[in-house]
Amino acid sequence: MGWFPAPSGVHVTPRLPTALVAATALALALPATAAAQPTTPRIHDVQGSTRLSPLAGQVVAGVPGVVTAVRAFGSARGFWFADPEPDADAATSEGLFVFTGATTPDVAVGDAVQVGGTVAEFRPTASGETPETTPNQSITQLTGATWTVTAQGRPLPPAEVLAPGTVPATYATAGTDEDAPLDPAASALDFYESREGMVLRVQDARVVGRTDEFDGLWVTTEPDRNPTARGGTLYASYDDPNGGRLKVESLVPRAEQPFPVADVGDRLAGTTEGPLDYTRFGGYVLQATTLGEHVPGGLTRETAAPAAPGQLSVGTYNVENLFAGDDPAEFARLATGVVTNMAAPDVIALEEIQDNSGPADDGIVAADATLRRFVEAIVAAGGPRYDFRLVDPEDQADGGQPGGNIRVAFLFDPARVAFVDRPGATPTTAVRAVPAAGGAALSISPGRVAPTDPAWDASRKPLAGEFSVAGHTVFVIANHFASKGGDQPLHSRTQPPLRSSEEQRGRQAAVLRGFVDELLAVDPRAEVVVLGDLNDYAFSPSVQTLTAGGALRALIDTLPPEERYGYVFDGNSQALDHVLVSPAVTDPGYDVVHINAEFADQASDHDPQVVRFVPGAGAR
Structure with missing residues (x-):
């Protein structure tokens, strides 16, 4: 958004007639006492050579410049002006914002002005933050401002061109000292x-x-x-x-x-x-x-290859808070993605399936109506009639949108794969790996992985399912790790930014890896597919925990580097969703199916993924 709220406690001077503005500015410039006399700096003096103005809190008057832009809408209106006579210091900015609140300033681009006001550092905050606790940097501005227009139609200082090589390759230097000299x-x-x-x-x-x-x-x-x-x-x-x-x-x-x-x-x-x-x-x-x-660049939505004869296809899709009451068009778009773009995988791990009443905080946890609506939409789109399995969470225990009770769930095509049902699942019952004839099995199926472990507090619990394909057992574990909420942004005033949420995902990865190790200890040839929204990068500690020692391999790493993404945030294409497989899963075909993240018009903010392999090909 292109605005920010008025800082708490700042008095905003209403727009005044030009003559009165000039008179007020003149009165401001006349010292009633020596202590009250405002300084008369230039813009680069106000901005200073650090992140914080050396004049913060002081009253200034007669700051000269030319108006370069006006914000005439929103609750943070004002104008920018620039000094046509810059200093020789590359660390000091020659532009400054004049904050006028909800009042449109009576100036035009090209006006020569002399501005007075209080130098302030405004630090935008999110809900629950204060200027002291937010990681955001601050904006130097003038508040309670008055100004005199001394001329009109003046040429603007030339814009600085950001050409390749202009912005340094290093993003930030380490530290938290906002008074440290800038080195542009x-x-x-x-x-x-x-x-x-x-x-x-x-x-x-x-x-x-x-x-x-x-x-x-x-x-x-x-x-x-x-x-x-x-x-x-x-x-x-x-x-x-x-x-x-x-x-x-x-x-x-x-x-x-x-x-x-x-x-x-x-x-x-x-x-x-x-x-x-x-x-x-x-x-x-x-x-x-x-x-x-x-x-337009002509970007088109991708389509995954269908499973070849003898192959099993397994997909993952974060459907972004889907619930039974969503618009039918939303279900239809997601269903088209499953049928057309993902080529109707035999098994799909879904993330962000909400309960039947969605964000209504009414104690409902069941999501059968949500999943039935999705299945019907897939059928209407020309896809198979999927069956589904899940374990409903306890109310308000798994994080996400309040009242929504998001969870992971399985869809599967019963014409191509059989789900092995074993009773006993509850929200708090842990699934175990147990010996079975010729290999391993799950003690309950579907079953949640270590659901009472503190690693999953206020977060989605992994769901393990046992599938039978042409006489071969395949274990699929659906995941949605803890979100990145609470992490400091890349542009944080603290560098490197603190990634506090990474600690919980690290513990989640360790618990999940422990369960995979249990399966492989029972049967080293077990075919295991771990997939879903891990909310972390391939180079992150949590994913590295999952892949350490070769127990699992992240298929995102098998793609050319320029294709290793399925999510776009703040202009960075990145990988948060993953498919990982055990060594017995051989020669997998793998696609990140780009249908959402890069597009202004999207059904979800995540791209789905699909893996295809022949069960049993490397297991025996």
Whole structure:
């Protein structure tokens, strides 16, 4: 979103007639006492050479500049102005935002102004945060402002062009000291902070993050840095968050210029420019006064290969809080994804299946109506009549949207695979690996993996199911690990950012790996498929725990690097969903089916995945 709320306790001066503004500014400049006399700095003096203004809390007057942009909508209106006579210090910004609250400022682009007000550091916060506890950086601005327009139609200071190589390859330097001197040549975050409020320009920018619901998209200023095969930017390491990513919003009202509805790989041809802002929704944001022409890149939705004769196909799909009361069109779109794009896998692990009443907090935990509606939608889309298995959670025990009771569940095609049912499952009963004739079996099927272990507190429990395919046993374990909620963003004022949620996923991975080890201890030739939304990257400690020693291998690593993603966040294409298989699963065919994450129009925010293999081919 292109706005932020008024900081608590800030008095916003209503818009005044120009003459009164000038008189007020003059009165502000006249010292009633020596102690009350405001300083008369230039913009670079206000911004300073660190993240925080050296004049924060002080009253200033007569700060000169030229208006470069106006925000005339929302609750955080105001204008940016820039100094046409910059200093020689690359660490000091020459642009500054003047905050006027809900009042549209009576200025126009090109006005020469002298501005007075209080220098403030505004730090945007999320729910439950305070300016002291939020990881977000701050915006230097003038509040309670008054100004004098001294001339009109002045030329604007030239925009700085962000060409390849302009933004440093290093994203951030370690530390938490906001008073440390900025080094814009050393890191991307220092570079952007040193340009806060200044007009920046990108030319022929490639879109790397689709248009969201709030009219924002992401472009890259480094098109050759970690490109994906379909036009995005790959997030492949904690050490390289891709500093060339930049969010773009618009200061032009929709009625004058609708915001482009763009997919990954599209372009904003020509010039996109505007002042550099900062919000908690992505960090540094280009507030465009000029938007390049939207040029579609022709991105198409992918289709997985169907299972070959003798193969079993197993898929995973996060269906994003699906419940029985959702719009039929939502069910139809997801069903088309299953039938057409995933090629109707024999077994599907579903994540984010909500109870029958969805977000209503009414004590209902059953999800049979949700799954029946989904099955009927799949049939209507030309797919098989799936059966389903699940274990309902305890009310409010598994996290997710309050009242929704999300859980994982299995769909399976009974014409191609048999589910081995063993009774005894409850929300708190743990499934065990037990010996069976010729191999291993599950003590209960379906059954939850260690559901009372603290690793799963307020999180979804894995669901293990035993399937029989042409006389061969295949174990499938559906997962939805703890979310990344609470982690600090990449643009955090603390570097490297703290990933607090990683600790719980690490414990979850250890518990899940322990269960897989139990299965393989009973039968080292067991065919095990572990899949779902692990909410973590292939290079993360949790996934590394699962793959350590070769007990499981992550199939995302078998793809070319430019294809290792199925989710896009803040312009970074990344892998959160995974399929992992035991050594007995040989020659698997594997697809990440790109149908959602890169598109402005999407049925879910995750792309599904499918693996195909011949049961028994490597097990005996």
